[in-house]
Amino acid sequence: MxxxxxxxxxxxxxxxxxxxxxxxxxxxxxxxxxxxxxxxxxxxxxxxxxxxxxxxxFSETLKRVCFEDNSQVTDGLLVQLGSCKCKLTHLTVSSCKNVTDEGLEMLLRTQDTLVELCLNNFGRSVSMSGLNTVHASQLESVDLSECDGLTDVVLGRMVQNCPQIKKLVVKKCTKLTSVGIKLVAESLQGHLEWLDLYGLNKVADPAVLALSRCRNLKVLLCHGCSGISASALSQLQSCHLTWLDLAFCYGLADAGVAQLTDFQHIQKLSLSGLPVQASVLVTVIEAMPQLTELELCGIAAINDIVLEEICTIVGHRLLSLNLSSCTSLTDKGCSHISRHCRCLKKMNLSLCRELTGVGLLSLLQDRNLAENLLSLKFSGCKALRLDVIESIADHCLSLRVLILAGVLVVDDFLVQKLADGCRKLQYVSFKGCQQLTDDPLCSLIRHCLLRVFVVSGISSLTDKIIVALTSHCSSTLEEVYLQGCAYITPAAVRYLQDNCVKSLCVYHQIPNAPPNLLMAKNLDTGKYCKMSTS
Known part of the structure; x- marks a missing residue:
């Protein structure tokens, strides 16, 4: 490219x-x-x-600044940015390990026109006290994911100073408790629409009760908030939620999930990992007339019979279905997906090890239905059949995401078929597919504008892959996973990073790598071979 x-x-x-x-x-x-x-x-x-x-x-006309994953960004740099008298509307500082409270405070105190603020991945040594200096009346979106030092007091003061916030993400801010979330609810009552509490295991019922006063709350993500109980959850009915994530909220179980029958506006629901009975699950799904996206990962009660009931009830309107790690499912259960889910766009059946995929053939071979599919994930489905993947290559022409990690039948022929048919792919994973070689993967790279490329554990791959990625995907590539690819050299990987437009995340760990490995292209064969350094 x-x-x-x-x-x-x-x-x-x-x-x-x-x-x-x-x-x-x-x-x-x-x-x-x-x-x-x-x-x-x-x-x-x-x-x-x-x-x-x-x-x-640096000038006073700057409006959007984004600093990500760079240790060269320091307090001094942020101070200089603030001193240029710019009035930012969008600011991102993420994974910059040499930034401290002092630098954040000096920059944020001058920014009263912010609309979107993103401060991510700061360690416990950074208390985020600089947020106390923010007085932005137009601030609508705040993302503080993985700020381990963020406390209830600092969060409470920020939302008091910026009462117009509509979206707040405090994912994995491990110090936060119910006290901080209560302060959020009190300050943002009529404005808050989106709240992400992923991984906050100290958040419990008092926080949920306070959130019931946020009448415009549409999205509540409580993944891993194990302190929430059934009685508190029932109070959220007044919020008219459209997206609710209760995955791994172990304090709920059957009694908590049963409360969801009164949540009439839910469009996207995640109950992954909950110890819920099949009858309760089916009743809840039946009570949600607008449900279009469903995540039920790892729920032991889901088997072929239960899946048939679910698909009969909601399948005609499902756009996304995630049943990964539902290990009791077989091909018979998948046949119900094919029969009832006629507008499906995303499907995840990863780690359903009994599946061969034959039950999905009628869906994948119907061109009109198959062309709707944007994402298919079969990671760990070792028994997946050859004709199933061929059907994907022949008919799923709109596919953006394809995960086939660990699927035993994936070989060069199949990857070449995917390269010829699925030319809109952006994310592919062939992790552990040991039969693959350079050439068909290079063909796939030439035909698709890839963002994420996963080939970890394929030991035969060489620098030819890296050359292809550099030539054809340098403007789109964001992540590459190459663990265990011993014949891909660090020098080639650095070349790829230097030539990509975006910051490229590379995972290339090689245990027991050959010392002083040098690869070079054989001009006669076109293949990359080891060179002797002696």
Missing amino acids: VLSLVDLSLHSIAQNLGQISQARKFLPPRDKEKLLERMCWHKQFTSALLPSVTYHL
């Missing part, structure tokens, strides 16, 4: 910023924002370039 003229221009400016004397004057504000983001992605805030960055790109 050839990079666009815009990408090439921005890359050239970033590389030569120190030699362009009038960049500050002639670069439009949006291009300055893009350059800051890209230079951060590629770790270009070096001591040599940083003076040029702050002089040419």
Whole structure:
């Protein structure tokens, strides 16, 4: 793939910023924002370039700034950004380990026009006290995921200062308790629409009772909040929730799930991991007339008979169905999905080890139905049949996500068929599919604009894969998983990272890697081979 003229221009400016004397004057504000983001992605805030960055790109016209996963971002850099008198509407600082409370406070105290704020992945040593200085009347979205030092007091003061917040994400903020969530509910009563409490196991009934006063709350994600009980959950009926995630909320069980029969507006529901009886589950699903997305991962009560009841009730309107780790399911159960789920877009049957997929053939071979499918996940379905994957390749022409990790029949022929048929793929996983070699994977890479590419555990792959990714997916690629690919060299991986437009997350761990491994292309055969370094 050839990079666009815009990408090439921005890359050239970033590389030569120190030699362009009038960049500050002639670069439009949006291009300055893009350059800051890209230079951060590629770790270009070096001591040599940083003076040029702050002089040419920091200006009072900046509106959007994004700093992610870069240890070069420090308190000093944030102070300089604040001192340029910019009035930001969107600010992201994520996984920048050299940023502390001091830097955040110095920047945030001047930002009173923020609409969206994202501060992610700060350790316990960062208390997030800088949030206390935020007074942004237009602030609508706040994401504080994985801020381990965030306390109830700091969160409470922030929501008091910014009472217009509609979306709040405090995922994995392990210090937060019910006290902090009560303060959120009290301050944002009429405005809060989206609240993500993923992994907050200290949040219990008092928080849920307080949230019942948030009449406009539409999305509540309580994944892993094991302190919530049935009696408190029933109080949320007045909120008109459309998306409710109660996965692994072990305090609910049958009594808690039974309360959901009065939640008439639910469109997306997750009950994954709950010890719920089949009769209760079916009753709840039957009571939700707008339900279109359903996650029931790992529920022991789900078998072929129960799945038939569920599909009969709700299958005609289901857009997404996640039954991963429902180990009692067989191909007979899957046949009910094919019969009743006629508008399905996403399906996850990962770790259902008894499945061969034959029950899905009537769905996958119907071109009109198959072309609706955007995501199929069969990770760990070792018995999946060859003709099932061939049907996917022949008929699922709109597919974006395909997970076939650990499927034994996946070979070069199948991957070539996928390359020829499924040209809209963006996320593929062939982890552990040992029969695969370079050439068909390279063909897939040439035909698809991949974002995520997973080939961990395929020991025969070489740098030819990396060359193909660099040539054809450099503008879209975001994540690559190459663990155990011993013949893919670190040098080639670094080359790929340098040439991707976005920041590329690479997982390339090689236990017992050959020392001083050097791969080179054989000009006669076109294959990448080991070279002797002696």
